[in-house]
Amino acid sequence: MKNILTRRTIRKYSGRDIEPALLNRLLTEAARTQTMGNLQLYSVVVTRSVQGKEALAPAHFNQPMVKQAPVVLTICADFRRTTKWAECRQANPGYDNLLSFMNAATDALLFTQTFCNLAEEEGLGLCYLGTTLYMPQNIIEALKLPKLVFPVATLTVGWPAEEPPLSDRLPLESFVHDEHYHSPTSADINRYYAAKEALPENREFVRINHKQTLAQVFTDIRYTKADNEAMSRGLQEALKRQGFI
């Protein structure tokens, strides 16, 4: 992973396709990731068709990557296969609950990240769509996900046709705590966020959004309380419909 320090999200892809053999190799290797009880509580839906991408696009706010990427992967928390296995083997499954959802979501996300690391090492470009949890019902319908299957991550994957600048990161001391959690003081916050707030692109971001601070761009525009609360209700409803709560 010599490329980890130069990784960036890639949103523009060349016309080149991804060979099924390459994709299958990367998915097979990613499955070496540790998994709960070796149960592999995840599934991946591979979307290559134009119709398939069009069906998914609205759930991702029609971000152009969904239709432009040769491959869209939707990674799901999946207790369906394990439950079916139990039913076929005179065993009584009990995975229709919150803990089981979190266990399967964990498995799915760990698998997803190993796939990302492998694919980027291979030279592929990825965009991780955080929108997957925003309107999960749309994705559930588009991909015909049965009960006990829930989408937790989406990746658009292709060969890079851009090389955007590296994004900044907070200093290590802001997210690593010795022995126990140390709640940040105002002085800590000033130190942690100074470099981020001073970046020309972030100052411009504040200006064009007519805000006073960078934090306000996040709280008032990008991730608002009202949106989060509305989408939390949708998420809860979808978890209920999929049989996890």
Added chain:
Amino acid sequence: MKNILTRRTIRKYSGRDIEPALLNRLLTEAARTQTMGNLQLYSVVVTRSVQGKEALAPAHFNQPMVKQAPVVLTICADFRRTTKWAECRQANPGYDNLLSFMNAATDALLFTQTFCNLAEEEGLGLCYLGTTLYMPQNIIEALKLPKLVFPVATLTVGWPAEEPPLSDRLPLESFVHDEHYHSPTSADINRYYAAKEALPENREFVRINHKQTLAQVFTDIRYTKADNEAMSRGLQEALKRQGFI
């Protein structure tokens, strides 16, 4: 990541310590992982002290790795730091909800897995403790986690003192779906699980547990409905106390 195909969980560690400089480099590199809005919604609590490990051990069923490993990492979904930043910047945060918990848990788990991949490439051995979500309240108290911080993953980390056999994995067709989800039939299940069920260690596992099938070992002993439901209630309570629901 040439070692991905030979990775295994390591539960026994040599007496050699992990240099803080190495650990910090790996944590810094892992933070290159994509993160929601570049907010880095995670924290890592590093436990090296004997007392710290003793305080964490009961939450992990006193598995011996917790006390034997030179380092225990507890990775947390963290909206506390971002919320404090907003409060210091005349911004109105709205991250006390289920969606925000899932967003932060996602960030934390993706970060965790890149750390795992980097650490294993460095030659370190890891055990991912799935127990983190079982009794989160104990961990919250041991690590003094404030509201909007929630433990989602624990890693015991050290230099390997064992080389266990590779664990099996299901065939690719069992977890990869073309275009939409294809619910497995009984015949599919037989095909997917045949190799796993035929393994001598799994046959032995069934025998010593006095069960008829391998699936029964999971449903009746390892991950039972009663345990899952009880722990789901504990998880929900802890999410409430930490201010996420």
